[in-house]
Amino acid sequence: MTSPIKGYDYGASSLAQSPLELRDLQLLKQTLLWSEVDEQALKLAGEVLENQTDDVLDLWYGYVGSNTHLLRYFAHNEVPNPDYLAAVRKRFGLWIMDLCNRPYDQDWLDYQYEIALRHHSTKKNLTDGVQAEPMIHFRYIVAFIFPITYTIKGFLAKKGHSIDQVEVMYSAWFKAVTLTALLWCQPYVNTGEF
Amino acid sequence: MTSPIKGYDYGASSLAQSPLELRDLQLLKQTLLWSEVDEQALKLAGEVLENQTDDVLDLWYGYVGSNTHLLRYFAHNEVPNPDYLAAVRKRFGLWIMDLCNRPYDQDWLDYQYEIALRHHSTKKNLTDGVQAEPMIHFRYIVAFIFPITYTIKGFLAKKGHSIDQVEVMYSAWFKAVTLTALLWCQPYVNTGEF
Ligand code: HEM
Ligand code: HEM
Numbered sequence: 541m542t543s544p545i546k547g548y549d550y551g552a553s554s555l556a557q558s559p560l561e562l563r564d565l566q567l568l569k570q571t572l573l574w575s576e577v578d579e580q581a582l583k584l585a586g587e588v589l590e591n592q593t594d595d596v597l598d599l600w601y602g603y604v605g606s607n608t609h610l611l612r613y614f615a616h617n618e619v620p621n622p623d624y625l626a627a628v629r630k631r632f633g634l635w636i637m638d639l640c641n642r643p644y645d646q647d648w649l650d651y652q653y654e655i656a657l658r659h660h661s662t663k664k665n666l667t668d669g670v671q672a673e674p675m676i677h678f679r680y681i682v683a684f685i686f687p688i689t690y691t692i693k694g695f696l697a698k699k700g701h702s703i704d705q706v707e708v709m710y711s712a713w714f715k716a717v718t719l720t721a722l723l724w725c726q727p728y729v730n731t732g733e734f
Numbered sequence: 735m736t737s738p739i740k741g742y743d744y745g746a747s748s749l750a751q752s753p754l755e756l757r758d759l760q761l762l763k764q765t766l767l768w769s770e771v772d773e774q775a776l777k778l779a780g781e782v783l784e785n786q787t788d789d790v791l792d793l794w795y796g797y798v799g800s801n802t803h804l805l806r807y808f809a810h811n812e813v814p815n816p817d818y819l820a821a822v823r824k825r826f827g828l829w830i831m832d833l834c835n836r837p838y839d840q841d842w843l844d845y846q847y848e849i850a851l852r853h854h855s856t857k858k859n860l861t862d863g864v865q866a867e868p869m870i871h872f873r874y875i876v877a878f879i880f881p882i883t884y885t886i887k888g889f890l891a892k893k894g895h896s897i898d899q900v901e902v903m904y905s906a907w908f909k910a911v912t913l914t915a916l917l918w919c920q921p922y923v924n925t926g927e928f
Contacts, residue, residue, distance in 0.1 A: 730924060
């Protein structure tokens with residue numbers, strides 16, 4: 541598969557299959573109180589965020605950049621790698637759109653697993669061929685659910701939707717971020733305990 | 735330590751020490767954009783929730799009870815154990831108050847670790863001396879961040895506080911739930927990766 545963004549391998553046949561099946565995904569969605577309303581709200585969020593992804597990423601990168609304990613994961617011997625940051629940023633922008641627009645099917649599950657491996661020592665740094673911290677520590681993957689959720693609300697409110705519509709988009713986003721973050725934990729978890 | 739609620743061992747000297755130190759906690763709070771405002775908002779949330787914990791627990795238990803894939807963790811051979819459910823419920827009520835009112839110090843960290851072990855196979859079922867599923871699967875611990883956060887908002891709004899005050903309490907609660915849930919993941923994570 542060729543792709544204009546380096547390392548963005550969504551749907552590629554080379555990807556490993558996620559250890560989770562659609563049946564597992566279904567139960568997770570049920571746990572997250574997922575409904576039709578969320579599907580529609582994410583579609584709408586996708587429209588609202590489409591031309592704002594750069595602003596969102598400026599905010600998120602500002603946050604990572606101002607926290608040395610986070611920036612270190614993009615660094616080697618404490619020197620951040622700007623090429624690495626830039627390469628990941630492009631894929632991060634696509635992730636925002638994918639979270640809103642893609643059907644959550646086996647291809648989606650498989651790419652979540654690939655992203656999981658890219659945060660974990662299994663595949664970190666390989667996609668961009670860089671030398672950097674060998675793994676992102678687990679604790680911050682789950683912790684990020686808060687900032688990645690909370691900071692989106694302002695952007696969801698920027699296109700003139702009602703307070704209620706913004707709230708519905710916001711909680712669908714919260715569910716979707718929680719779901720992806722937990723899927724990304726998979727490689728970190730003891731065998732049989734996920 | 736004697737305690738009126740069976741198995742509630744907050745501060746007990748018999749508890750194992752958390753593998754995390756206050757320095758780790760500090761960095762996690764920073765990642766969660768934690769501030770003085772959150773401390774105050776949690777105190778206020780504690781006042782607001784104090785005489786509503788039974789209603790909150792009715793809602794949460796209703797949710798678990800109507801999802802067989804969750805209720806099974808309170809069950810043996812698919813038969814839920816009402817004594818087990820009732821015993822845990824009492825400690826769950828105290829957790830709501832502790833989350834709002836306790837200082838997040840080493841004692842707090844140590845009890846989070848104890849609760850982690852009680853969800854994990856290490857100590858599940860021991861506190862109440864029951865036969866039930868040997869472990870809660872990891873995926874649902876993180877997934878619960880959504881329902882445990884989202885459903886609290888209605889209760890925070892019930893005591894006549896302004897919309898802004900409710901929002902501030904709600905995001906402090908979101909941070910606190912994310913923090914505890916990630917601490918509870920500790921026993922599930924591969925050595926050295928937490
Ligand atoms: C909810 C939590 C997180 C989200 C939504 C997120 C999002 C993303 C996305 C979309 C990518 C690109 C995936 C791809 O290759 O297509 C990525 C990669 C990356 N993220 Fe995260 N991330 C999260 C947690 C973290 C944390 C806590 C850190 C630590 C600072 C971090 C640092 C990185 C790094 C260094 C890469 C590049 C990995 C590689 O070498 O391929 N991420 N992240
Ligand atoms: C954010 C996620 C969660 C929160 C806030 C939470 C809260 C609690 C609390 C406060 C306790 C009592 C702790 C004590 O002994 O003092 C507890 C125990 C328990 N929880 Fe959770 N819980 C979470 C996830 C789950 C999940 C996903 C399940 C699955 C249905 C579950 C089922 C249980 C069970 C069975 C116990 C009793 C464990 C034992 O045998 O001691 N919990 N939980």
